[in-house]
Amino acid sequence: MSAQRPALEGYLTEVDGVPHLLGSRCTACGTVYFPRLDSFCRHPDCDSDSFEDAPLSRRGRLWSYTNAAYQPPPPYVPVSDPYEPFAIAAVELDAERMVVLGQCATGVDVADLQVGMEMELVVEPLFSDEEGDALTWKWRPTASPLPQGEGGTVGAADGGERVA
Amino acid sequence: MSTAVHILGAGMHPWGKWGHHFTRYGVFAARAALAESGVDWRDVGFVSGAATVRCGYPGYVAGATFAQALGWQGAQVHTSYAACASGAQALNAARAKIAAGECEVALVVGADTTPKGFLKPNAGERPDDPDWVRFRLGITNPTYFALYARRRMALYGDTVEDFAQVKVKNAAHGADNERARYRKRFTAEDVANSPTVADPLRLMDVCATSDGGAALVVCSADYARRMGRADSPRVAAISTATPTFASSTVEMPDLATDSAASAEPHAFRATMPRAAFEQAGIGPEDVDVAEVYDLSTALELDWMEDLGLCPRGEAAQWLRRGDTAIGGKLPVNPSGGLACFGEAVPAQAIAQVCELHWQLTGTSGSRQIEGARVGVTANQGLFGHGSCVIVQR
Ligand SMILES: [Zn+2]
Numbered sequence: 277m278s279a280q281r282p283a284l285e286g287y288l289t290e291v292d293g294v295p296h297l298l299g300s301r302c303t304a305c306g307t308v309y310f311p312r313l314d315s316f317c318r319h320p321d322c323d324s325d326s327f328e329d330a331p332l333s334r335r336g337r338l339w340s341y342t343n344a345a346y347q348p349p350p351p352y353v354p355v356s357d358p359y360e361p362f363a364i365a366a367v368e369l370d371a372e373r374m375v376v377l378g379q380c381a382t383g384v385d386v387a388d389l390q391v392g393m394e395m396e397l398v399v400e401p402l403f404s405d406e407e408g409d410a411l412t413w414k415w416r417p418t419a420s421p422l423p424q425g426e427g428g429t430v431g432a433a434d435g436g437e438r439v440a
Numbered sequence: 441m442s443t444a445v446h447i448l449g450a451g452m453h454p455w456g457k458w459g460h461h462f463t464r465y466g467v468f469a470a471r472a473a474l475a476e477s478g479v480d481w482r483d484v485g486f487v488s489g490a491a492t493v494r495c496g497y498p499g500y501v502a503g504a505t506f507a508q509a510l511g512w513q514g515a516q517v518h519t520s521y522a523a524c525a526s527g528a529q530a531l532n533a534a535r536a537k538i539a540a541g542e543c544e545v546a547l548v549v550g551a552d553t554t555p556k557g558f559l560k561p562n563a564g565e566r567p568d569d570p571d572w573v574r575f576r577l578g579i580t581n582p583t584y585f586a587l588y589a590r591r592r593m594a595l596y597g598d599t600v601e602d603f604a605q606v607k608v609k610n611a612a613h614g615a616d617n618e619r620a621r622y623r624k625r626f627t628a629e630d631v632a633n634s635p636t637v638a639d640p641l642r643l644m645d646v647c648a649t650s651d652g653g654a655a656l657v658v659c660s661a662d663y664a665r666r667m668g669r670a671d672s673p674r675v676a677a678i679s680t681a682t683p684t685f686a687s688s689t690v691e692m693p694d695l696a697t698d699s700a701a702s703a704e705p706h707a708f709r710a711t712m713p714r715a716a717f718e719q720a721g722i723g724p725e726d727v728d729v730a731e732v733y734d735l736s737t738a739l740e741l742d743w744m745e746d747l748g749l750c751p752r753g754e755a756a757q758w759l760r761r762g763d764t765a766i767g768g769k770l771p772v773n774p775s776g777g778l779a780c781f782g783e784a785v786p787a788q789a790i791a792q793v794c795e796l797h798w799q800l801t802g803t804s805g806s807r808q809i810e811g812a813r814v815g816v817t818a819n820q821g822l823f824g825h826g827s828c829v830i831v832q833r
Contacts, residue, residue: 284567284576308699311573319703320685339690340594342586345636348578349560364579364638366587366690373700375690377579377587386639391594402577412577 279408280401286312288399288413289331295399296331297376297413303328308372332376334397335418336369341380341389353403353410363388365415367395381416394418443539443719444674445546446664447831448657449477450794453551455621455652455781462492462499465653465787466551467509473547473794477657478667482513484657485543488534489519490526490550490786499552502786503530506549516543523821524733525680526550527654527789528829532678534658544663550786551653571693582646582736584692586638589738593640596753598741600640602760604631606737607644607779609765614776616806621650622780645737650782654791673800675793677719677830683708691820708826709746713818716828717748724748727770728812729799731792733819734777743818744772747828766807774799774807789827792817796831 282288289298299310302317304324310332317324347359363380380389381398396418401409451472453465466489474481487510489503498505503519516537520529527550534546560580566572592598608628614620626644634643664670683691686698688705698705717723724747732747734740741755749770750758763769775781775795778788796815798804813833820826 284573305702307702310696310699311570318685318698340587340591342583342590342638342640343636344578344580344583345638346580348575348580350563351561351565351572351576352578353576362578364583364587371701373686373705374697375688376696377574377577377583377690378695379577391591 280411281408283402283410283412288411289329291331294334295397295413296334297397299330299332299372300327301330302326308332308374310374310376333369333371336367336376336395338389338391338393338395339366339368339375340391341365341386343386355403365389365395367415379412379414381414384416388417443535444661444676445535445538445658446661446669446672446674447793447797448479448545448659448664448667448669448672449473449475450797451476451655452619452791452794453653454619455650455784457556458651460553460651462551462553462651462653463505463509465553465651466502466506466549466655469551469653469655469787470506470510470547470549473655473657479545479657479659481510484513484515484545484547486516486518486534486537486546488530488537488546488548489517490530490548490790491519491521492526492552492786493521494552494554502549502551522680522825522827524783524785524819525789525821525825525827526786527791527793528678528817528819528827529680531656531658531675531790531793531829532680535675535678538658538660545657545659547655547657548790549653549655550788550790552784552786553651554649554784556649570695574693574695577695579695580638581692582638582641584690585646585736585739586641587690588742589641589736590639592738592741596756598738598756600632601628602741602756603641603645603737604628605759606734606740607631609759610734610773610777610779613766613774613807614780617776617780620776620780621648621652621782622776641736641738647735647778648782650784652781652784652787652791654787654794656790656793656797671833673797673831673833675829676722676832677716677828679712679716679719679828681712681715681826684711707746709742709820712826713747713816713828716816716830720830720832722814722830722832726814727816729774729796729809729815730770730772731775731777731795731815731817732772734773734779735783737779740772740777747816747818766809771809774804774809789817789819789829792819793829793831800831800833
């Protein structure tokens with residue numbers, strides 16, 4: 277097995293052996309940030325500079341999706357030659373009321389996706405090199421559905437729009 | 441004290457991939473605007489340049505670069521950088537200078553030369569730069585446009601055929617515009633046959649990057665009166681507002697929205713024009729013509745709704761009925777928009793106002809909108825920059 281390292285430092289953590297995105301929470305006003313913030317709180321009514329780690333929900337609803345049909349320019353590192361398009365998801369986390377972008381997991385195509393569906397976080401290589409796998413978060417449709425009551429309305433962040 | 445400034449003249453360099461230094465486009469546009477205005481260059485008291493960071497060192501000091509190229513004559517100078525909103529900020533600086541009584545007539549100029557291919561960050565490993573991080577994950581600019589487009593399909597039932605019709609309409613508008621880069625009419629089949637860039641958007645749904653330049657000559661109400669031009673179009677409002685926390689739309693270059701768990705969510709694109717309409721003392725129902733940011737075909741539909749020009753979710757219906765074509769209820773992007781021009785970042789917000797000027801002075805030729813008296817523009821850049829300008833006759 278090859279060595280593994282995070283592709284981006286400080287973006288992922290584990291809670292009870294399960295991977296989560298690592299955000300930070302302002303200890304004064306409670307606002308959660310991702311990517312993590314530990315300089316100055318961005319809430320306009322808060323001047324705190326004190327933060328604590330805040331692992332984010334690892335499930336949410338698909339806000340929207342697309343793919344990268346053309347190979348992105350550097351610093352993206354191509355993983356196949358010829359280039360294979362990958363899907364990209366924007367997932368709305370219910371508790372944090374925040375939309376987080378990411379690649380979709382290997383094997384997930386745009387045809388598998390639908391706005392509003394439940395998604396979950398997995399960790400996979402972003403790319404691999406002589407040092408081993410560089411790991412990142414990816415989104416995939418949830419294997420088992422969210423428990424009743426845990427889901428929010430789709431698009432709550434835009435002011436209560438619902439999927440038709 | 442009135443903050444309205446009059447537009448005496450507008451000018452552009454034709455847009456394309458010309459490969460010249462950006463100064464050449466800016467000077468060409470400035471001279472065209474000065475010629476149209478009837479103002480002598482030596483009478484200009486303030487040069488307001490819109491800058492780009494891609495032009496290298498002279499780009500950062502665009503105002504002085506243009507002033508030197510036109511010939512030093514002692515004018516005061518200013519440079520604005522705000523990504524795609526740079527031109528509106530440059531216009532705003534000129535308006536403020538005139539309103540403060542510090543000058544009577546100002547020249548506003550933006551010009552750019554753009555490399556081929558995806559816009560991308562500079563070389564080097566910069567994991568603390570959010571723009572670098574999203575590109576590391578393969579999240580290019582079209583990703584964001586496609587997310588908005590897919591969202592429209594899910595929420596409102598828009599189709600890829602609707603998006604293609606935006607291109608068809610704007611291409612028809614720009615076909616006779618001698619300043620546009622692409623002057624070819626396209627069909628829905630042409631769009632459908634172009635390769636996918638970011639599902640559901642195809643190459644012809646996404647705007648190109650261009651070289652180009654645009655300029656305006658603006659002045660105080662007194663100066664316009666003395667020129668016998670008291671009836672020239674007025675810049676009635678400029679909004680360059682930032683978003684309100686918690687900003688709820690995932691914007692370039694961010695990986696995530698603000699969390700709305702501890703603050704009410706706000707949709708930036710809709711709040712910015714509200715400030716402009718308030719400033720002008722009119723409403724979206726008064727608008728006769730709009731030049732909006734069609735970075736992608738689907739984004740034009742978002743902007744129509746965010747500007748309040750049509751009810752939320754109904755932009756595609758307006759498009760299908762022909763309401764947004766020249767001759768329709770509310771023509772959108774009569775210039776041809778970015779679909780026909782492509783992006784020349786510091787020039788585009790100025791170019792939108794140039795088009796409104798020509799529409800409101802009845803000098804738009806074959807793309808003229810009959811009796812246009814009120815126009816609005818919308819524009820959006822990186823890191824929550826946006827702009828919205830209202831021009832009134
Ligand atoms: Zn705080």
